[in-house]
Amino acid sequence: MMTGQKVTIHKFGGSCLRDKESFAKTLSIMKKFMDTPSIAVLSAFRGITDKLIGVMELALEDEMKALNKCKDLQLFHEDIAKKTIQDEALVQDAISFSRDSFKLVATTVHEIFTGGLPRNMRDYVVSFGERLSSYLFSCFLKAEGLNAQFFPGDALITTSSDFGSALPLMGETSGKVLRTVKPALDQGTIPIVAGFYGEDINREITTLGRGGTDFTATILANVLSSVLDPVVMFWKDVDGLLTANPNIEENAMLITQVSYDEAKELAYFGSKVLHPLCLSMTMEKNIPVEIRNFNKDLDAPFTQISGYMKENIDVVKAIACIEKCVMVTVQGAALVSLPGIAAKIFDLLAKHGVNILFISQASSENNITFVVNEQGGPVAVKRLQESEFFGKTGDTHWIDVFQEDVSLIAVVGHGMAKKYGISGQVFTALGNAGVNVRAIAQGSSELNISILISPDDLKAAIHAIHEKFSLHQPK
Structure with missing residues (x-):
């Protein structure tokens, strides 16, 4: 109003x-x-x-x-x-x-x-x-x-x-x-x-x-x-939202204009500047939000969050990451013939307070990969392995559960929607940097591409994407 x-x-x-x-x-x-x-x-x-x-x-x-x-x-x-x-x-x-x-x-x-x-x-x-x-x-x-x-x-x-x-x-x-x-x-x-x-x-x-x-x-x-x-x-105590974590990417730049959706994605995928829920309150009523640095001059540049979208110029707005998380893979030939496997996994984890950050499944249906935070990894694996359904049946393991430490990268930007070849550019940049991709996911909104990589490759991966889309250049 x-x-x-x-x-x-x-x-x-x-x-x-x-x-x-x-x-x-x-x-x-x-x-x-x-x-x-x-x-x-x-x-x-x-x-x-x-x-x-x-x-x-x-x-x-x-x-x-x-x-x-x-x-x-x-x-x-x-x-x-x-x-x-x-x-x-x-x-x-x-x-x-x-x-x-x-x-x-x-x-x-x-x-x-x-x-x-x-x-x-x-x-x-x-x-x-x-x-x-x-x-x-x-x-x-x-x-x-x-x-x-x-x-x-x-x-x-x-x-x-x-x-x-x-x-x-x-x-x-x-x-x-x-x-x-x-x-x-x-x-x-x-x-x-x-x-x-x-x-x-x-x-x-x-x-x-x-x-x-x-x-x-x-x-x-x-x-x-x-x-x-x-x-x-x-x-x-920060300037606002940045194009990347400055502790990982030294050329990270301040983002002066960002949309509610982009800011929510960045908040969810590792940016601790704001929580996504607080932005839902302002987005609903189109209320402008500003993130300002308390320690700098009152006229210093800052981030404004609004309904603003700069689609044609900023194809990729920023790269967020969760540095430490756990990839859990549930696999086995029995998965193909058993309906409701995903529901059983997520219901079991929800009952034990484990939040899912990322989900990926191949069309063959013989495995499901999901990611949880660092603390939730051991809990997820333990509960799955000890459960009646996913655990041992007699002397036979029909379903196996594996875990691996990974980093999660989210490439975020409204400009990616309906733009051909953005995923290809991201993966070409990662390939040229020698970064192996473990799993990927992208929602229908095309607002972000989520990528799992080894923690050892995190800095190289973020730098490669940051350079590819010229995020180090002032806008």
Whole structure:
């Protein structure tokens, strides 16, 4: 909905809020974009989520040691408040909030020690990272003369009860956001929102999984697009999306314009800058997204994600990769005569929490190859080999299961669709570089070509494709 009234939703990650200087940088960012109403969505301070998880794991064995770790985390947050907030009353407000929060965590530590650690309790504890950073940041902005208001994540976002990877219930969430955040914006207030978590319909705290704070920002944008024109700005420690992983390809270039679909493919296939789910929220309502480098000048080039497609020029936009994964092959003559083999494989793996990244099957049907992440490989092979169907029948192995370490490359670009010879150019480049292709897959959208290779060939493969399609040249 184009209303003409814009709102900027800033998402600040933990790396943006480290010390007095970085807080000052966030203030300069907020002030630069104050010509439109603004919202800030915050992650926990860097490393705090992992430390809270460590507290819970320690609580299973030693309550006192876990409580001591809680005290250390409380003092850490109090120290940040003292060093960044330039108003004594607001410093004391932040310290009081920190102490009250860790009293709640300490109570949960005792419950974990005596009764174990269910998933809902894990979500509850890790949510304090975002609660604390957001509340302290709201106090910081108030001390700097800005009209800021703290909003806890559970006050805005209602989710499914899938603890650890919950999904928003958009109807309930829309009602909450429009009743609270929109009036605050109308009054000139800057909402400071704790990202990463919400609550389910039973009022239990849930978390949104990896990239959850990014997800929070785009959920808010999706809802507010019914009454405002939002733009989402992700402030990261990278320039934006690049044509390749710069740790592998030294000539990787910043991509200044990319489509939602291309960005989702890059996110799925190894780019950790954004999570695909958060882009689904913006793509649905055609909301522009920007990825900007927090550590650079505010006018530095950045990546904009939108419905933009530069098909005729950028045949290939970028090369994504998953450096370490496991290729599992299920093969045997019995596969040809047994219906529903693929369904049985994927059902078995789903029951054991193994996610499939890539699937390939020859038309002869005597084998199925799929790829899982590095951690899922041993689990997949073990469960298949021990299963009644795929395991040993009497003294005979009718079906064999093999595994091999591989790297997965995804060549991404809208310009590949309906263009003749793109696959041929990719494989010619790989052949000239001496790279052997183990398996390939391409969807009907023709948006990406996925290729399995040996990890030893990863750098050579990416460089060959990067050079072939001139991705090292500024566009």
